Amino acid sequence: MPRKPVAKFSVDHLQVLDEKGVVDAKLDPNLPDERLLEMYRWMRLARELDERMLKLQRQGRLGTFPPNTGHEAVSVPVAMAMGPKDWFVGAFRETGGRLVRGEPLTSPLYYYNGWEEGNILPDPALRLTPISVVIGCQVPHAVGLAFASRYLKEDAVAVCFIGDGGTSEGDFHEGLNFAAVWKAPVVTIVQNNQWAISIPRSAQSASQTMAQKGVAFGMPCLQVDGNDPLAMWVAINEALDHARSGKGPTLIEAVTYRLMMHTTADDPKKYRDEAEEKCAWEKEPLIRFRAYLGARGLWDDAKEAALAAAVKDQVEQAVRTFETPNDWADDTAFDHVYGTDHPHLHEQRAEFLANVRFDGGKEADHG
Amino acid sequence: MAKLTMVQAINLALAQEMEQDPTVLVLGEDIGRDGGVFRVTDGLLEKFGSERVLDTPLAESAILGTSIGMAMAGLRPVCEMQFCGFSYLMMGQFEAHATRMRARTHGQITLPLVVRMPYGGGVRALEHHSESREAMWAHLPGAKVVLPSGPRNARALLAAAIRDPDPVVFMEPKHSYRAFREEVPDEPETMPIGKAQVVQPGTDLTLVSWGAMMRPTLKAAAEVAEKRGASLEIIDMLTIAPLDAHTVTESVRRTGRCVVVQEAARSFGPSSEITALINDKVFLHLEAPVARVTGYDVVTPYFGREKHYIPSAGRVARAIEQTLDF
Numbered sequence A: 001m002p003r004k005p006v007a008k009f010s011v012d013h014l015q016v017l018d019e020k021g022v023v024d025a026k027l028d029p030n031l032p033d034e035r036l037l038e039m040y041r042w043m044r045l046a047r048e049l050d051e052r053m054l055k056l057q058r059q060g061r062l063g064t065f066p067p068n069t070g071h072e073a074v075s076v077p078v079a080m081a082m083g084p085k086d087w088f089v090g091a092f093r094e095t096g097g098r099l100v101r102g103e104p105l106t107s108p109l110y111y112y113n114g115w116e117e118g119n120i121l122p123d124p125a126l127r128l129t130p131i132s133v134v135i136g137c138q139v140p141h142a143v144g145l146a147f148a149s150r151y152l153k154e155d156a157v158a159v160c161f162i163g164d165g166g167t168s169e170g171d172f173h174e175g176l177n178f179a180a181v182w183k184a185p186v187v188t189i190v191q192n193n194q195w196a197i198s199i200p201r202s203a204q205s206a207s208q209t210m211a212q213k214g215v216a217f218g219m220p221c222l223q224v225d226g227n228d229p230l231a232m233w234v235a236i237n238e239a240l241d242h243a244r245s246g247k248g249p250t251l252i253e254a255v256t257y258r259l260m261m262h263t264t265a266d267d268p269k270k271y272r273d274e275a276e277e278k279c280a281w282e283k284e285p286l287i288r289f290r291a292y293l294g295a296r297g298l299w300d301d302a303k304e305a306a307l308a309a310a311v312k313d314q315v316e317q318a319v320r321t322f323e324t325p326n327d328w329a330d331d332t333a334f335d336h337v338y339g340t341d342h343p344h345l346h347e348q349r350a351e352f353l354a355n356v357r358f359d360g361g362k363e364a365d366h367g
Numbered sequence B: 001m002a003k004l005t006m007v008q009a010i011n012l013a014l015a016q017e018m019e020q021d022p023t024v025l026v027l028g029e030d031i032g033r034d035g036g037v038f039r040v041t042d043g044l045l046e047k048f049g050s051e052r053v054l055d056t057p058l059a060e061s062a063i064l065g066t067s068i069g070m071a072m073a074g075l076r077p078v079c080e081m082q083f084c085g086f087s088y089l090m091m092g093q094f095e096a097h098a099t100r101m102r103a104r105t106h107g108q109i110t111l112p113l114v115v116r117m118p119y120g121g122g123v124r125a126l127e128h129h130s131e132s133r134e135a136m137w138a139h140l141p142g143a144k145v146v147l148p149s150g151p152r153n154a155r156a157l158l159a160a161a162i163r164d165p166d167p168v169v170f171m172e173p174k175h176s177y178r179a180f181r182e183e184v185p186d187e188p189e190t191m192p193i194g195k196a197q198v199v200q201p202g203t204d205l206t207l208v209s210w211g212a213m214m215r216p217t218l219k220a221a222a223e224v225a226e227k228r229g230a231s232l233e234i235i236d237m238l239t240i241a242p243l244d245a246h247t248v249t250e251s252v253r254r255t256g257r258c259v260v261v262q263e264a265a266r267s268f269g270p271s272s273e274i275t276a277l278i279n280d281k282v283f284l285h286l287e288a289p290v291a292r293v294t295g296y297d298v299v300t301p302y303f304g305r306e307k308h309y310i311p312s313a314g315r316v317a318r319a320i321e322q323t324l325d326f
């Protein structure tokens, strides 16, 4: 009974555009010009929104939020590749993809300023689940959505996002195991941005890659340069095809970098080297994509200036809408506790409204 | 004596307990290099090293599960849930093992561990960062649930929790983390777990609260006392489980009136339990029904609407007056 290897695996890394924007012609998906420009516009819009949100937050006009800068090349191509019936199951660093999916620019503004109204989609058929603050919970949700879509014969795929830190949660492992056992049409994307607040990738997992965690569950996996929108495009299309053809789930590790603070309440100086950040800025996605578009003759400084002005304007308009005083009722929390009517909530609502009147609309004093 | 915030006072308790007992260690997400997202554990890594200050991967169930193992082996782990809104991911471990091991083994295996977690609203935070769910833990026999209200009692109670032979859920009112300072003695100090404190004696009405709600309660009491010359007795529960019924009922036996102030949703919370105990023990001494000022039975709204949902000093003051006038 000799000892012999019974399983072997390897994990591929995919990069199509390098840091300088030089393309590997053999791997280039050769997207039509219009699609490439659309991709860049979404990424640019997401960046503009993020930068504007940071300013608003610093001026006290917005609550705490997790900046998305540097993550644009992950979710934008993914959302563009998805079909209308597919489910977009996000964590909280996919602003770009959410916009592509049809979320209004005002939604993150409302949401991060403490209004549930930021979760309400113009149309539930957008199939965009609300931001998932509790890390990991969304992974099994996506598997359930995928199962249901097969059951309902919708031919839809669920695409789920999670961070590198999130891979440590039980829900990540339990969800992926279900996905593989059920051969569910689900694609899970680990946005490995090297940090989970102050915990570096090296302290989060002893696995050589995040991608190989898929091997353990028995699903195909791939590590992708997550700052390369073309590589992400190739990877997500492969995974979507795989799922649609009934072959089951895929795990994609998108290697990127959290260029900003974890949230606006965080101070990375406490735990990471500024030199590391500087170095990461050189690899960020917009620079290389712009270089690629330029090399294809699709882009120049004048076009960049025009787009910069356009996205600025778009965001400005959203901010104006967001800052227009709203007349949302104070007592909406009582409207949505249950789908059925309960007298004790009527009583409490009346008490609540009386208390609000009594406090006279002034800041309630909580000591 | 130094004037400390609650954050500094908790930090002091951790450092002193670690200094005097090598079996005490701390673990959790971002508690080492970052010093915790609220800086409660700041400086501990530098002082005690990475064997005793463990920056863990992101997994609440494993943080508690490994703490249970450590405690079984004789260590005294103090683990942190970054926010109480994420503690539910370890509730399986907590209910199935932390609360039961002593009973399961007739005392052969005990779990002297502490789970610290910031709780409560009023800090303009995202969803899951504002709840007050002490009742969920207090309902479990075997769990001790402590909610300090100020720097000095936070320090003393945490030291006691670390030395306690049982699992203690230590819920820190994050609204009070830096809201005010108190004199905190340099020398280690403890307070008994399971004992409420009469913070102001009085004869006309008993006010009962705990944690972050002590601030609006004290404020309302001062207002009403001045306005009406009423003599109000104020009790800070400090521990929710096991509940110090005696201090409350003996007070109400004398005053005949009681207002309980709770941040959490009304139903099935400590205020229900306190009201029931008063009913059980001193019903015939009551001059008025026990009044409750609480959160409402709704999903905690995001912070845009939050201010109206957290009991305010004004609400407490009105409840006191109504109960006095009954």
Ligand SMILES: Cc1ncc(C[n+]2csc(CCOP(=O)(O)OP(=O)(O)O)c2C)c(N)n1
Binding pocket: A093, A133, A134, A135, A136, A162, A163, A164, A165, A166, A167, A191, A193, A195, A196, A197, A258, A262, B029, B058, B060, B082, B086, B089
């Ligand atoms: C279950 C749970 N535990 C803790 C937190 C607090 N928290 C918010 S984000 C975060 C780190 C997430 O890191 P990662 O998964 O890498 O995502 P990233 O923030 O880098 O996008 C933590 C610990 C949470 N939101 N949910």
Ligand SMILES: [Mg+2]
Binding pocket: A163, A164, A165, A191, A192, A193, A194, A195, A196, A197, A258
């Ligand atoms: Mg991360």
